Amino acid sequence: GESEVAMRAVGASWNPFGRLSWYARRGWAGDCLAPLPAHEVRYEELPPKALVLVVHGIGETMWASHLISAINSLRDSVVRLRSLSAGVATTGSGGGGSGEECRVEYLPVEWYDCLRGEGDETQIALKSVTPPSVPFLRRIASDVIMDVLFYQFEDHRRRMQEAAASRISELVSRWHQVHPNFQRDGGQIVLMGHSLGSLICFDLLSKERSAADS
Numbered sequence: 001g002e003s004e005v006a007m008r009a010v011g012a013s014w015n016p017f018g019r020l021s022w023y024a025r026r027g028w029a030g031d032c033l034a035p036l037p038a039h040e041v042r043y044e045e046l047p048p049k050a051l052v053l054v055v056h057g058i059g060e061t062m063w064a065s066h067l068i069s070a071i072n073s074l075r076d077s078v079v080r081l082r083s084l085s086a087g088v089a090t091t092g093s094g095g096g097g098s099g100e101e102c103r104v105e106y107l108p109v110e111w112y113d114c115l116r117g118e119g120d121e122t123q124i125a126l127k128s129v130t131p132p133s134v135p136f137l138r139r140i141a142s143d144v145i146m147d148v149l150f151y152q153f154e155d156h157r158r159r160m161q162e163a164a165a166s167r168i169s170e171l172v173s174r175w176h177q178v179h180p181n182f183q184r185d186g187g188q189i190v191l192m193g194h195s196l197g198s199l200i201c202f203d204l205l206s207k208e209r210s211a212a213d214s
Helices: 038-044 074-091 121-129 135-150 154-178 196-213
Strands: 003-005 022-024 048-055 103-109 188-193
Touching (some): 074 103, 121 135, 135 154
8 A cells, every 4th residue: 555654855955754745655656756846946945934834624534535536635735835835935926025035834733543543432433323325425424524523522622632732742843853943043833723723723822821821
């Protein structure tokens, strides 16, 4: 089968975080992969000024499986965001600002796998009462809509928040290892949430602020 790995042949400045939409296959695939455009290669060499951590919303279990080709997974969307940023930064089409070229890096924060581990009691119970009819609609209910319902229950909500927080901490720690002068040079870290991901971000930041105030 295909094993997802973080691989990007653009030199030593890329991020080694194991969460990008590239695939490893047997044999030589270099000739099959489209090379990055010149402006994206140059963009990767710019000093980073911001790190945007993108937290996904509902349904990532299904979107990540690429079962529905019309809907991008979080990893695919992050690659697209990076490409768009490269176009703006290297063509100067952003408007305003100082005109200084800089890089905004986007990294995906995934939490969906914390809910559907092998042996999870909730998943076992759901499967036991799920009829086999209309399997595609059943999967949408299980892999998409259930994310909203899970967040209503304290135990599942805590697991989702802890998974997101753990991944954020891991990415930030590795980022600082690769870019030790990031904060000193005025770099900023931004949380971006989509759908339920925005609520997870809000709740995490609210807890952080409450802890700081106390």
